[in-house]
Amino acid sequence: MKNTYILLYFLLKPSKITLVILMYYKKLIKKLMLEAVTKINIKSFFSILCSKLTIKLSKLMSKGGTNFPGTVALKLDKNVLKTLTKNYKVILVTGTNGKTTTTSMIYNLLKESGLDVITNASGANMITGITACFVSNYSFKNSKKQRYAVIEVDEANLKFFTEHSVPEIITITNLFRDQLDRYGEVYTTLNKILEGVKKVPNSTLILNGDESLLGKLDLPNKTLFYGFGATDDMNSSIDVNADAKFCKFCNTPYKYEFVTYNHLGKYFCTECGYKRPNLDFAVTSIKEKTTSGSYISINDTDLYVSQAGTYNIYNALCAYSIAKELNINDDIILKSFEKQQSSFGRQEAIDIEGKKVKVILVKNPAGYDEAINTLILDKNKVDLAFLLNDKYADGTDVSWIWDVKFEKLLQLDTDRILVSGERLFDMAIRLKIAGFEENKFALCNDFEKLLSEIKKCNSDTIYILATYTAMTGFRQFISSKGYANKIW
Structure with a gap:
């Protein structure tokens, strides 16, 4: 047993205190081994144990620990996910935009219905973060209780999950140009997702029917589609910068009965006859859209989506579709949607000395344009801040900002334009070209300046x-200043 402690010490290595902690838990480790031996193999046991210790140490040292514990687990046992997910019915949420919000909506629906459910709420959607989520919720006690897991998964990491576990449901929200340096164009993203889906023919697929890339996938899976019925405020012309404008079978430009945003809508090809599939779940009316939310009907059921924008109507529609597939009744769905709060950074409202600061994640032209379409509904005086980074998680190629319609924001009543981030000068130039007055600009080299x-x-x-x-x-940064709750 002594050799085990030494192995764990050299594996984790954060400080000498690790060895002290391991020796302190010596009796507990022996007890856990005896309990676990009838449940899982020794390799998985040590993998999960080391990962759990890493989580505890990360918390003690305030290091966050959303990915590294998963790295530890997978390094010791590459098949550990099979053990971790054994008693779970897993719902996977993937796609370019809307993963975090949709995951949160589904999770809250299942909780509201009384189901035992976990989720990766931090948004750590790589296979390491997902593994860490399951580790943190794993018990060595020999429990066979069935639980649900609603998991956001990165498009390129879906295949790593489905290699070891068969999800109950996989939902794909949409496919847009995103992180061009990592994914390339939309067909590359689609192929990465399909690589994962093809490993699990028994999983149910719930897909965005308005996404032309997701029709006729030629898969054996049970497949359900959601989308928009025609509403009064939609047009039938697609924007010149839209992503998937050409038929995926014959390359003819799509025609549309209506477009919701970017290339999403009721599409059809005049050449080969490919068209949007019949919808199982549809938005049948949009009664009102504000900067706070939308009053809509899905399959003629009236409900309120407490987050603004067409993209959040899609997120709610996806969550509704999954809830109905799981036989959750409308009363629970309505109650859950009314309680739904914004995930961090997704229209999250933060009070900074009496000012309402609304943080909106933007990462590609499609999402940015929809955020802008929501902001211009605000007829009050507002100020704007633009933060642009070029790290790996943002996409190192920031040329996409030239495809965003910043010009629409000129119709807002705005006095100040704050610009920050690693690429603040790129953003400032783009905004100046859009027509914003130079005397409104404040360039902020760091968050202290931005807060000021x-x-x-x-x-x-x-x-x-x-x-x-x-x-x-x-x-x-603002959490450290006491203006918001800590996430990690």
Whole structure:
């Protein structure tokens, strides 16, 4: 047993205190081994144990620990996910935009219905983060209780999960250009997802029917589609910068009965006859859209989506579809949607000395344009902040900002334009070209400066549009200042 402690010490290595902790838990480890021997193999046991210790140490040292514990587990046992997910019915959420919000909506629906459910709420959606989520919720006690797991998974990491576990449901939200340096164009993203889906023919697929890339996938899986019925405020022309404009079978430009946003809508090909599939779940009316949410009907059931924008209607529609597939009744769905709160950085409202600061994650032209379409509904005086980074999680190629319609924001009543992030000068140039007056700009080299400028704003509402690492960095910074709860 002594050799085991030494092995764990050299594996984790954060400090000499690790060895002390392991020796302290010596009796507990022996007890756990005896309990686990009838449940899992020794390799999985040590993998999970080391990962759990890593989580505890990370918390003690305030290191977060959303991915590294999973790295430890997978390094010791590459098949550990098979053990970890054994008693779970897993719902996987993937796609370009809307993963975190949709995952949160589904999770809350299942909780509201009384089901025992876990989720990777931090948004750590790589296979290491997902593994860490299951490890943190794993018990060595020989329990056979059935649980649910609602898991957000990165498009390229889906295949690593389905290699070891068969999910109950896989849902794909949409496919847009995103992180061009990592994914390339939309067909590359689609192929990465399909590589994972093809490993699990018994999983149910719940797909966005308005996404032309997701029709006729030629898969054996049970497949259900959700999408929009025609509503009054939609047009039939697709934007020149839209992503999947050409038929995936014959390359003819699609025609549309209506477009919801970007290339999503009721599409059809005049050449080969490919068209949107029949919908199992549909938005049948949109009664009102505001900067706070939308009043809609799905399959003629009236409900309120407490997050603004067409993209959040899609997220709610996806969650509704999964709830109905799981036989959750409408009363529970309505109650859950009414209680739904924004995930961190997804239209999250933060009070900074009496000012409402709304943080909105933006990471590609499609999502950015939809965020802008939501902001311009606000007829009050507002100020704007733009945060642009170019780290791996943001995409190192920031040329995509030239495809965003920043010009629409000129119709807002705005006095201050705050710009920050690693690529603040790229963003400032783009905004100046869009037509914003130079005397409104404040360039902020760090978050201290940004916070100072926010406090100087005369408007009661400041919208912050930020790429992923800029959003998480700013979120952690204001948490350290006491303006928001810590996430990690």
